[in-house]
Amino acid sequence: MSETFLPELPQELWRAGKLELAHGVQQFLQVMRVASAGLGRYLAEIESRGVKDLFGYGSTITWFAGVAGLSRGEARPVVNQAIALNPTRALDGSAVPAVAPTTGAVAAEGLVGAERVQQVLEILARIPADASVGDRESAEKILGNLAREAGPRQLAEAEANLLAWLDPDGNEPKDPEPKEPRREVTLERRRDGFWKLTGLLDDELGARTAAALEAYAKPRPVDEFGQADLRMKCERQGDAWAELLDLAIACPDQPGTSGYRTLVHVTIGLDELKTGIGKACLDFVGSMTAREARMAACDCLMLPVVMNAAGEPLDVGRLRRFVTPGQRRALNIRDQGCAFPGCHRRPKNCHAHHIHHWADGGLTDLRNLVLLCGFHHRLIHHGDWQAHMAADGLPEFIPPQYLDPLQRTRRNTLHRA
Known part of the structure; x- marks a missing residue:
């Protein structure tokens, strides 16, 4: 096995220019990919010899999970990918060729990462079962060489072209009766005051939801003071969900709101509302800070119920404030x-x-x-x-x-x- 040397890090990385930084990232990326391919060859050899005879484990996945400190779920794709990219041997000693030898060779050069390799393997798994060995080998060679430069979208386009070539008639028509879409959403309030939203969406609705969230979850551009958007993706998607709800609530045809932004009742003391200090009761079940209630009342996202010191309602969100x-x-x-x-x-x-x-x-x-x-x-x-x-x-x-x-x-x- 040839030696792979790690690129040398500058002692003061903050002095590095942009070209040096980019070159360093590319070098380390290639080293990681070459190392991953080398690890795969070792795992394929262990699989060939039999991990039970070598180490007493029931499977290479279980052994590797223990050695690497991974869960079986994390170890499984690494081992399966190693076996698919490298030739192994059966129990009788006969050679078992690699499923994707061209892709394995490209990976060994450090030119493609695990994500693109997995995409190629998934495309190969979708090739019709009645395709000839020669057609499968040709398809794998095309995909493996394409993966050197292509991204996920280009590989997906190549998949469509290959499947059209290998199976021009497509799948046999199935029952024309469409299935009822499976859509589940659960909303429950936790003890700490947050709400937990979980759901299960069919493919079509999931794609629409992802597209809507992506459109509103883009990072804010750097402002004139140089402040960047530091929100994580999950936080940006949470804010995007709030914006989508605002848009839906403001729709004139929205049942129950008639286009007004009133959502829930907020009960708050007059002093708290004026100062922004204290707490407010949210729909009689939750709470929010007085400052949050003060902000929400600007555009009547919530209908304020203002109380005096004796607990008597002073005002219940007059419409003229809308x-x-x-x-x-x-x-x-x-x-x-x-x-x-x-x-x-x-x-x-x-x-x-x-x-x-x-x-x-x-x-x-x-x-x-x-x-x-x-x-x-x-x-x-x-x-x-x-x-x-x-x-x-x-x-x-x-x-x-x-x-x-x-x-x-x-x-x-x-x-x-």
């Missing part, structure tokens, strides 16, 4: 999206924020309203940014001193040519 459809259209035309500097979100993804909060006497009119996306709405309520209306009737924002010592006013110029 942003009317006409006001919303005017806001959309004026702000053309989130008005926060540098934000690209469109009007449909925004809330109507009261600059001077209505709990403090602010009015629900255009001079006191501004469109903000969910992220920047929270930032205005919970951070040190300030919003105000300029003399020309357009919203402006004042950053905190730690971002701009001069606290110069800023506007969003992305929505306007």
Whole structure:
């Protein structure tokens, strides 16, 4: 077995240029892939000799899981891939050729990773059973060589072409009666106040859901202060789910809401609502901070029930606090999206924020309203940014001193040519 040397790390990596960084990543990636291929050859040899005779284990997967500190589920694809890429021997000593020898050779050069190898093996498994040995070998050679440069989409396109060539008539027609789609969603409230959402979606609905989440879960671009979106993918998808719910609730045909953004009742004391300090009762079963209730009340995502010190209801969300459809259209035309500097979100993804909060006497009119996306709405309520209306009737924002010592006013110029 030829020796593989690890690339040398610069002593001060932070001094490395972009080309040196890219070259280092490529070198280490190739070393990892070559090492993975070498490990596969060892595992295939152990499988050929018989792991029970060598080490007393019932299977190579079980033995490798113990050696590598993996679960059987983690070890299984590694061992199965090793056996598929390398020739082995049967119990009688006869040679068993590799399922994908060309792909194995490409993997040994460090030119393809485990993900593309697995995709090639899955494509080969879908080749019709009545295909000839020669056709299978030709298909594997094409896929293995293509994997050197191709990504998952190109391999998927090659699969479609190969299957059309090997099986031009396609599968025999099945029962035309479509099955009822299997869709399950469960929502339960945990003891810590969070809600656990689980579900099982059929392929079609799952693809639609994934596409919708992906469209709204893209990372926010780096803003003018150089701050990047540090949310994990699961967090971005959670925020995307909230935006999709907002869009559905705001639909005029939505049953029970008629296009208003009222969802649930929030019971809160008047002092807590004005100061933003304290707790509020959410639909009589949960709780939220007074600050969150104050923010939600801006666009009437929730119907506030304000109580006095004696526990008597002072107000139950008067309709005049709602942003009317006409006001919303005017806001959309004026702000053309989130008005926060540098934000690209469109009007449909925004809330109507009261600059001077209505709990403090602010009015629900255009001079006191501004469109903000969910992220920047929270930032205005919970951070040190300030919003105000300029003399020309357009919203402006004042950053905190730690971002701009001069606290110069800023506007969003992305929505306007």
